[in-house]
Amino acid sequence: MSTTKTTERVKQILSWYGSDNPGVLTNLARMLNHGTLGGTGKMVILPVDQGFEHGPTRSFAPNPPGYDPDYHYQLAIDAGCNAYAAPLGFLDAGAARFAGQVPTILKLNNSDSLAKMEPCPAVTGSVKDALRLGCAAIGFTIYPGSSARNTMYDEIRELILEAREHGLPTVIWSYPRGSGLAKEGEQAIDVTAYAAQIACQLGAHVVKVKPPKDVVYQDEAKKVFEKFNIPTKTLADRVRHVVQSSFNGRRIVIFSGGEAKDTQSVLAEVKEIAAGGGFGSIMGRNAFQRPRAEALQLLADVMKIYHS
Amino acid sequence: MSTTKTTERVKQILSWYGSDNPGVLTNLARMLNHGTLGGTGKMVILPVDQGFEHGPTRSFAPNPPGYDPDYHYQLAIDAGCNAYAAPLGFLDAGAARFAGQVPTILKLNNSDSLAKMEPCPAVTGSVKDALRLGCAAIGFTIYPGSSARNTMYDEIRELILEAREHGLPTVIWSYPRGSGLAKEGEQAIDVTAYAAQIACQLGAHVVKVKPPKDVVYQDEAKKVFEKFNIPTKTLADRVRHVVQSSFNGRRIVIFSGGEAKDTQSVLAEVKEIAAGGGFGSIMGRNAFQRPRAEALQLLADVMKIYHS
Amino acid sequence: MSTTKTTERVKQILSWYGSDNPGVLTNLARMLNHGTLGGTGKMVILPVDQGFEHGPTRSFAPNPPGYDPDYHYQLAIDAGCNAYAAPLGFLDAGAARFAGQVPTILKLNNSDSLAKMEPCPAVTGSVKDALRLGCAAIGFTIYPGSSARNTMYDEIRELILEAREHGLPTVIWSYPRGSGLAKEGEQAIDVTAYAAQIACQLGAHVVKVKPPKDVVYQDEAKKVFEKFNIPTKTLADRVRHVVQSSFNGRRIVIFSGGEAKDTQSVLAEVKEIAAGGGFGSIMGRNAFQRPRAEALQLLADVMKIYHS
Amino acid sequence: MSTTKTTERVKQILSWYGSDNPGVLTNLARMLNHGTLGGTGKMVILPVDQGFEHGPTRSFAPNPPGYDPDYHYQLAIDAGCNAYAAPLGFLDAGAARFAGQVPTILKLNNSDSLAKMEPCPAVTGSVKDALRLGCAAIGFTIYPGSSARNTMYDEIRELILEAREHGLPTVIWSYPRGSGLAKEGEQAIDVTAYAAQIACQLGAHVVKVKPPKDVVYQDEAKKVFEKFNIPTKTLADRVRHVVQSSFNGRRIVIFSGGEAKDTQSVLAEVKEIAAGGGFGSIMGRNAFQRPRAEALQLLADVMKIYHS
């Protein structure tokens, strides 16, 4: 039953994007006002790009109905997610049937894990596709730390400009990775905060990062964390720093869940994210690799945490 | 009530850019006529690109209100700076709210310090963005000395041409760096003068370099400095040579402040720059990493030096 | 030393244009912040298109220095006008010399009075010219009442869109005229209010109309004016109705002075416009056809009325 | 051996075009510096568009060598004209052979006299052609007074913009004609001054009009001519008024010779044009319809008048 009134909180969030045209604001509002969390200023998004990124078997064998693109549309709708994000093929497969039932985000670049190269996704869709499919936003992944970062930044610069002109906001997945970074640096708190900042500076409307770990990776950063006693012990602490690093909380920052894990761990992590002021979660494998009923229950529990 | 009159000095400066269209001249005048130094022909610019270049924690932890993009807009306005320069995200965050209150410069390329690569920033904004955001100029960084210099020079060639056609002048940050240069060469007087010349030859309307040190780096240059007794002992001497190397003082050359340091050192340096005929300062970390009241005081003192 | 601060009133006015990008707001602010009335939210603009519209002799013989395009630039600057509006040739002739000294408006369409045809100006400049010349806005005339109105509305639709994308606001001169209207209807209060509404609906940021007369022209309108007792007796009454008809006062509406007349009449009219809540005057022949000293005095007196 | 020095007079003339790029100035200088009158600021141009406008027989039968396009190139060169103007075909026929020997002006629109229609020439060449042919300018005819004037003004708006971007100035032939004007109005002094003004406002760098007659055509103009005692008795008087109407003499205005007539009449007219401050003559039929030796003599005599 929709008696969707745009709440004061949503109006406040939209006010942070005052340089954008009303089309961009409208599409942000479509996501913020939709689903169980509609109006709260919090978001839970279902992303399903693993078929492209990790291959179908690794992605969908644990819960075979997920081979079917309709499954994910229906899951996002039934779970009351704010939006469903996927590459061109998955959206194309269901966009007509599910038109108007859940806001969608077209992920415009994707990497497969067959080629071995410095991390740099291919652009696999366009703003025109996003319009054609009725999407509420475009999505894009950057890998700060990759020596191919200039290619990605060049691409997103042009895509954001084009999307904006057509009234579409941009969600940036910012995942530090590549020859500039050791493995342990990828989720370090300083690096994650930096990755969020880069996405914001590139013009992202919504930023997605991984939950940061209690590690400070860069030497120059270490000195600063110590000198100013920036707390990093709990995930809530670290999320708070990432949110601050995202224009002092004036950009929407959401956190991915990463690999599939047990329900308790997922909920514990979400509680910390919520406590630290995170705007929500983007939860893929932890949702669609569970049997449908479990997934719906988990997503309901996650939303309850953000709602309280 | 506003009574900005374009002074004879500003008219003289504009006369150096006689091949440019009136749009470019108008936007140069917007910066030269604005703020405390308006009309003097001197400029103090607030640049805040460190969130992108060094990461948010290193940049903003010393003075946490700086995590908020509005903070810098307001600082530039209240300090009476001629202009405020930042990457796309920071300008986007405040451009509507602060429209018309301070001329802005959109920095069109930026490097993060996560990737390890031969110095070469990514292009992260466009001339269209600068127009959409109401900017008075575009900004661009080149790294002479980098083996990737041709990429940067190619990019700025096209951006200057496009900006010029749309009435926007260009500010070039010229920072020698890369595999062609040892660390001690980066701020050598011969190298800095050369960097300024390159920026001018590329078509920059305003050039920003670092204050040069009393070192001559290139062997061929050493012979010439000795043979012609070119004085390099004081910073004022060296600034004078850089200004001369910028088309005999017919291009606006301003000097960056570099790392944060104590107030005495900053003011001493500015006095030398002013004595050597420098056109002003671009002062980032020394401004926004201080508490606001101190920053306003420092900027006022700096402007007083240029004004006298 | 310049100390232009954007006032609360200017911020309020800019807030009415929230769907526009910061470039448009910045250029509106350039005009609102400039000159004697800078910051008051009132505007006095010098328009000189009569050379094209009525011919040079009729326009400039009364005060021959006006044959020279520089004369008008200097008059607008010295009088402290918010802006100077003219066709391509006049702006081209002085834009480089006077760069940065007064905001300019490029009038993009103009009619000469040699051809006999249904009123429809020719488009004689482009948005590219406005950018090249450093203008703060484009100007355009529509003739509601002309059977050629669709041509004009089509042209301005495309020009507003292009100007907006490039950060330029639009001033529409809305002058009812043509085979649809008898002479006495052209300045009728119902027709003038209608003309203002049309300009606003076409997307104008600033609307210019003629001071309406105490005549209601359209039969259907007459009934409504009578039924609701809409006062039209004084010019202030009528200006109030035009301002109300311009989105309840949320678009800037200014009034032209029409043919040259004696100083007392001009000032009396301006007092009424100010009393009725008009945002200002656009005063051409009454300014430039007087000797310079008289024109400066008149414009100063007009600005004093708006300021008080 | 060539020793063309740009004179102070030419520098002064170029200074009137300060909003133009150096390419436009360079091509203006090419014409102003060329030929017998090179450096004087005066111009005599040979135009040969009558083959298109009046047909070949009427044009060339009086002096049959003129059927050959080379004839006119050679005439312009040998006579020391500042430039030679013609439609695409005539220039194409000789441009390679005579490259570098005389500046050329590509007339971009032309009317034939076979069709009966409201005066409106066809566009018969492009800016690309002008560059390909090495021209120093484009030429364009407008007919103020024609009900098709908007078509012509639209066309020239776009051509001037394109020419300017490519460094080419524009010469406008401004000939009042069409259903808005009776025959006796076409060369009236008020109408001619108006036609010159329109060309200047459209952005012309050089304006060509017909020598005005001692008639004031428009009623409103008559009052003004009388009230301000504007002298119109001699051609010199009238030329003076046209020059004044061309931005107070800050645009180059030249006068056509019209129909072929006897030598005495031509020279008498030129003396008046020179006395009134006209910048020169554009002389077609009076040149190429005479035998070559006579034509050379006449042009030499004309140039002598402008030179003295």
Place this chain on the structure above:
Amino acid sequence: MSTTKTTERVKQILSWYGSDNPGVLTNLARMLNHGTLGGTGKMVILPVDQGFEHGPTRSFAPNPPGYDPDYHYQLAIDAGCNAYAAPLGFLDAGAARFAGQVPTILKLNNSDSLAKMEPCPAVTGSVKDALRLGCAAIGFTIYPGSSARNTMYDEIRELILEAREHGLPTVIWSYPRGSGLAKEGEQAIDVTAYAAQIACQLGAHVVKVKPPKDVVYQDEAKKVFEKFNIPTKTLADRVRHVVQSSFNGRRIVIFSGGEAKDTQSVLAEVKEIAAGGGFGSIMGRNAFQRPRAEALQLLADVMKIYHS
């Protein structure tokens, strides 16, 4: 008063470029007809790209007025050079002021000597810039022998094509250099002749090489020089071979002067170049590093040699 007549010799030279459009021929003629050597078919060009290539101090300290871009424009004009060649910044700085006084060549690629890389200049200007600045030609450097030669050949292929379409000829600086060549090979006669041939085959209208030395570098070439007794002893011999290698003398080949040296050496070298049939000299450091009076004298003496 100017009386430039295109001579038979210039017409003959232009006839070699029969596939080019009249715009290219016109601009070649502009250079061939200008200055002291105008009409002789010989050329002396002033090139000033050393500020970019070697740095400002090394270039201008020997004669400090040369820091000022206007100095070189004035030197080229006063010396009666056929043309002045420089990068974007230097031309931009004076193009409006000196419009029409000397043909200019925009050097479209330039190298700085800070980066260490296989020789490959950056493209630092465009054909649009050349048109905007009113240039008579574009200039471009290739380094045959560099492993990056394909990049340069690709770039010049596109630039020549674009320049040609817009009526501009191309001057190629052909300097063998790079990992394919030992130092002593760079000015060998076989290599210089080869470099000239490559420039001609790429479509150059004017070729600039260094004066070749009496060395044959390539083994295969040595056999041929010996077998056919090709004389290489005097510079005149070698110049003759280079001219022959430039399409049997049907392309304009001029010779650079290299490092500054004493007057006697310069004049002796020029005499040999003239004796060998060279078309002229391009003389930078030997001109602008001398005091102005000496430079003017030297250039006059050089021109006298070519003229006799």
